[in-house]
Structures are given as structure tokens and as C-alpha cells.
Amino acid sequence: MALEGLRARRTFWRTTVLSLGLLVLLLYWFPVRNLDLLIPMGVCPSATMVLLRDNFTGVLRLWNRPNVLTCTSWKAPIIWDGTFNPDVAQREARRQNLTIGLTVFAVGRYLEKYLSHFLESAEQYFMVGQRVVYYVFTEQPAAVPRVALGPGRQLRVEPVMRERRWQDVSMARMRTLHEALGGRLGREAHYVLCMDVDQHFSGLFGPEVLADSVAQLHAWHYRRPRWLLPFERDERSAAAIAFGEGDFYYHAAVFGGSVAALRRLTAHCARGLQLDRARGLEARWHDESHLNKFFWLHKPAKVLSPEFCWSRDIGRRAEIRHPRLFWAPKEYAEVRN
Missing domain, CATH: 1.20.5 (Single alpha-helices involved in coiled-coils or other helix-helix interfaces)
Known part of the structure; x- marks a missing residue:
């Protein structure tokens, strides 16, 4: 024995x-990051697929992407490559005679490091054939690079105050955008997309992304279950989302919508950031945490798949067929000093 x-x-x-x-x-x-591949994404019910229409492309071809989630529980489309007709979207945007705004904050070393590439790639891929106004928010107006612009495209430089910390730059963005949307930006543009400067376009980024409110699935979190998403969990914060709540985790590097909808979004986020500051709090992911709280309370009309804002650091994924925007390498020690 x-x-x-x-x-x-x-x-x-x-x-x-x-x-x-x-x-x-x-x-x-x-690698651990690839363990996400073992998590099923879910699929859009066939009954929902046939009902979904897009404000620019009409009937969506969601059945072209049967292996990814192409709709939300509130019946908003999740836009993937192959689910829309870009030519139809282009024609509809021209028929509506739209002006599309693109905002970007280029403060401190972010300007010299990223802005030129961002704007040059935007001229090549962003809303090609449409009327576009770029709004560059910076404390260094004289340092904004001269970029050759196509017909019907303009660049406006909007001066901002320099903040002491990079976190304050990030958190001041919502207040600044809210004020701008109530001024010239709001008068000139019909739809506005707000983006981070430390990325560049790599494929056509057209009117198929436009809607009253637009959210971007975060490339690092789109496959993860709700309980693993990095929502703000401190219940004292205005950005707090309780366990069991939340839909997706959205990336603040890309969001947008109509002027009216963005005014509501930026007002909500600016107010939440101000409340947190008064309480001596700072949400884990700053303005992105408040953005996620807003979209939990007020569902976006359209959600962009990670193809519209992808990180090469994640590696290859079968479902990422045609990335439209790439993150630049994160060199925080250099640009945040």
C-alpha cells in the first residue's frame, strides 16, 4: 500500500x-494577448440582419461577415469591411452636400512627432471626394506643418492653452470640443469626427462611418467579456460603470456624430470630469472613461469595428481584413515628458 x-x-x-x-x-x-482568439465574438441574429439599414449606404450586407458580430443588442450596425457599399455612401454624402469636420489635438511634442503624418495620410484616405475641414487644436499655431490640401478641403488652427500634465490635455479635450462645437466648428460642419493625432490612415475612411453618434470598438478589448473590460469601477467617479453593466469598451481615439449629438456627448464628459476633479478624483482612463459612461447611457447609432482603428502590436487577426487607421508606436517617454 x-x-x-x-x-x-x-x-x-x-x-x-x-x-x-x-x-x-x-x-x-x-502570447496572452492571443488568448482573446479563444473567446467567441457572437453573431448578429438573421432576423435583425435583414432589418438593419444604414443612413448612407442603405441596406447593409451583414451576411458577408458571418463570423463576426455585426449588430448590437439595440439594433445598431457594427461596420466591418464588406458590409457596406462605399460608392453608395460617397454618392449619398455628395447628394446631401455635406461638410465633414475632423478634429485633432496636437499639443507639445505630439505636434512635431505625429501631426504631419496624420494630415498627409488623411489627405490620401479620409473622406476622399468630400468637403472636409481639419481643425487642429494646438498651443503652437506657428508650428503646424503646411500640408498640400485637395479641392474643397481646408485646415483651421485653433489655439488652446498648454496644460501642465498630459492627463490634463486629455481631459480638457471634451471642454474645448464642446466650446468649439458651439462656435465656428458647429456652424461649418454637418458631421464631425474626433481623433487622436498619434495614428495614421492606411485605407479609405469614407461616409460609411457617419451617423448621428459613432463609437469605435477598442482594438485591444473587442473580444473580451464584459467583466474583463477596463471600465471605471470607482463608484465615487462620475464615469463609474458597475459590474454587470456596459456594452462594449469604446476607444476615445475615434468618436463622432452630428454637431448636436457631439455637443451632448462633450457636455456630459466635461461635466463628469469637472465633478471628479472637484471630488479629488481622476478616472482610470481619463476622458475615455467618461466617453464609455456616456455611450452606456446613450447608445451610439453606429459602431465601428476594430478595422477602423487597429494596432499592429496586436498582430494578425483573421477578422481584421482591411485596417483603415493604424496606431502609431507608443513612445510615451518621449512625447509625454
């Missing part, structure tokens, strides 16, 4: 060590 017990213990420990070794090899060859 004693001998059998000894053999059983040896077998147990050998199996345990072998299993741990295999787990280490698995994590080495299959």
Missing part, C-alpha cells in the same frame, strides 16, 4: 510538472 501511494504521488507530481511546462511553452508561443 505504501509503495502504491508513493507511486501515485510521483505520478501526480510528474503530471503537474509536465502540465506546467506545457503551459509555459503555450504562453511562449501563443
Whole structure:
């Protein structure tokens, strides 16, 4: 009996060590970030697919992407490559005679590091053939690079105050955008997209993305279950989302909509940031946390798939067929100093 017990213990420990070794090899060859691939995305019900229409492309071809989630629980479309007709969207935008605004904040070293590439790639891919106004918010107006603009495209420089910390720059964005949307920006543009400067366009980014309110699925979190999403959990914060709440985690690098809808969004976020500051709080992901709270309370009319804002650091994913916007390498030590 004693001998059998000894053999059983040896077998147990050998199996345990072998299993741990295999787990280490698995994590080495299959990084933790790729464990997301084991999480199913879900699919849009067929009954919902046939009902969804887009404000610019008409009937959406959601059945072209059967292996990804193409709609939300509130029946808003999630736009993936192959689900829309870009030519129809272009014609509809021209028929409506739209002016589309694109805002970007280029403060401190972010201006010299990223702005030129951002604008040059936008001229190549962003709303091609449409009337566009770029609004560059910066404390260095004289340093904004001269970029050759196509017909019907303008660039406006909007001076802002320099903030002491990069977090304050991020959090002041909502207040600044709200004020601008109540002024010239709001008078000139019909739809506005707000983007981070540390990225560049890599594919056509057209009117198919436009809607009354537009949210961007975060490339690092779009496959993860709700309980793993990095919502603000401090219940004292105006950005707090309780466990069990929330739909998706949205990226503040891209959001947009009509002027009226964006005024409501930026007012909500600016007010929440101000309340938190008065309480001595700072949400985990700053203005992005408040953006996610807004979209939990007020569902976006259209959601963009991660193809519209992708990070090469994630690696290749079968569902990411045609990235439209790439994150630039994050060199925080250089640009946030």
C-alpha cells in the first residue's frame, strides 16, 4: 500500500510538472494577448440582419461577415469591411452636400512627432471626394506643418492653452470640443469626427462611418467579456460603470456624430470630469472613461469595428481584413515628458 501511494504521488507530481511546462511553452508561443482568439465574438441574429439599414449606404450586407458580430443588442450596425457599399455612401454624402469636420489635438511634442503624418495620410484616405475641414487644436499655431490640401478641403488652427500634465490635455479635450462645437466648428460642419493625432490612415475612411453618434470598438478589448473590460469601477467617479453593466469598451481615439449629438456627448464628459476633479478624483482612463459612461447611457447609432482603428502590436487577426487607421508606436517617454 505504501509503495502504491508513493507511486501515485510521483505520478501526480510528474503530471503537474509536465502540465506546467506545457503551459509555459503555450504562453511562449501563443502570447496572452492571443488568448482573446479563444473567446467567441457572437453573431448578429438573421432576423435583425435583414432589418438593419444604414443612413448612407442603405441596406447593409451583414451576411458577408458571418463570423463576426455585426449588430448590437439595440439594433445598431457594427461596420466591418464588406458590409457596406462605399460608392453608395460617397454618392449619398455628395447628394446631401455635406461638410465633414475632423478634429485633432496636437499639443507639445505630439505636434512635431505625429501631426504631419496624420494630415498627409488623411489627405490620401479620409473622406476622399468630400468637403472636409481639419481643425487642429494646438498651443503652437506657428508650428503646424503646411500640408498640400485637395479641392474643397481646408485646415483651421485653433489655439488652446498648454496644460501642465498630459492627463490634463486629455481631459480638457471634451471642454474645448464642446466650446468649439458651439462656435465656428458647429456652424461649418454637418458631421464631425474626433481623433487622436498619434495614428495614421492606411485605407479609405469614407461616409460609411457617419451617423448621428459613432463609437469605435477598442482594438485591444473587442473580444473580451464584459467583466474583463477596463471600465471605471470607482463608484465615487462620475464615469463609474458597475459590474454587470456596459456594452462594449469604446476607444476615445475615434468618436463622432452630428454637431448636436457631439455637443451632448462633450457636455456630459466635461461635466463628469469637472465633478471628479472637484471630488479629488481622476478616472482610470481619463476622458475615455467618461466617453464609455456616456455611450452606456446613450447608445451610439453606429459602431465601428476594430478595422477602423487597429494596432499592429496586436498582430494578425483573421477578422481584421482591411485596417483603415493604424496606431502609431507608443513612445510615451518621449512625447509625454
